Amino acid sequence: MNDHRTAPAASAAPSEAEEIRLFRERHGLAGLIDIHTHFMPERVLHKVWNYFDTNGPLIGDLEWPITYRKEEAERTALLREFGVRSFTSMLYPHKPGMAPWLNAWAADFARRTPDCLHTATLFPEPGVETYVRAAVEAGARVFKAHVQVGAYDPADQLLDGAWGLLADAGVPVVIHCGSGPAPGKHTGPGPVARVLARHPRLRLIIAHMGMPEYEEFAGLAERYGEVRLDTTMAFTDFTERFMPFPPGALPRIAALGDRVLLGSDFPNIPYPYVHQLHALERLELGEEWLRAVCHDNAAGLFDL
Template structure:
């Protein structure tokens, strides 16, 4: 807990550094440079389960959702199997998030089933790094699996700085058909439409009961400006806290910055943990 409130970091990357392209390490050094994230890693560049667990404990994190990613053109291959030792070390704190890329996985439904069978509590798709539309009909089979299982889908929305990315696939409007075709499927817009599409992401989160905003990678103090055209308190009821760790100046620091926005306590508790508890099965928080 942090300052008496449960805390879920719903957007954490803890890959083996040897699986990544140089741009990822440069990103982590630039955005997490004031944060001692490397203390959770071995000299060989592998996450040390006990060290990462202790670091997140010190930051007040009760649950952390660990992302994997299959994006060879942008960041590299970060297989879900690499996160298994972290979950094995502390299955109470760590949870898996699955990932598929339709250019690599066929059939995608079978791969989603495989990763969910490992205990994943959500599916992440990264159209910007993978250079595909999130509305690609091949992905509908994956969405159907998640809808049937009651598992949410997290979709990267907004820009990315990594070479090989295709920003046009980060437009949240591309997901309108998906949201409407799968009304029982919760769809979480990672990074909240970062860059050009804050208004589109916010409009859909307020208009559609199955759309949520993951605010990872966004400085909390700037959120009211990014979403200035919307009722921020109402919009915050649709938000899920995440940091994009390790590209963050600190989990506790970001959570406290969010607390400093003056939201009603019930809304703040929802952002920091309550909304995640509703969305991700089995968090037990």
């Protein structure tokens, strides 16, 4: 008698959320903390997306499709589906007068999004210390500084009081100060080193591991105990093609394991979110290092 049973259908590829769940299970992670995600007023975010779409000057010739071009509610839901228990709303001005308005938006976003760390920003301008103080008093947990986009010197005297205030308050600052993907007038380790010489207790988190000046920024973290690095886009296939991390520097990153934090650049990334996690996993720096980077270091820094 012929057997008319049909062969089982091929298993569907796992969803990205499932892939991330499996990653967390492999490494004993109840959740992730991502300290470099972007939420900002929709019209501002759409301008950012247009900048990537049209290969703005700071992008160069890179093809950079936005993987998560979704509405705000969909993006927050997706992070939660990925198991991200806390994230940020990294936003930044490119001219004077924008920061107070952005800070007001971010405060409202934090009120309606309890798993978002209340984020604020700043710019070298008269009155910056006043609105930075107001943001801290309103509960800001983390600041964003974008030296490349803002085209300003972080060591500008106009910012000195604000840096001192943030150092005294112990509020971390995620700062894009490396010269990737394209150099700016004030990018690189020199200007940041001048800031730290004046404010050695300032909790700077160097975005993108400082790419491409990875080793120079690692040196600042080795010298200053409150300097940290975030993994945003580092070690991914995309970045390794044009700004590879020097393999010889990996032991330094392993030794700094208590001061490396997970960052992704979600939603503005040209690949799936899970790829950042796999890129960290394949460094093979150990289970303890990976758990610390993906969760524990940020949990300790932000008392989560």
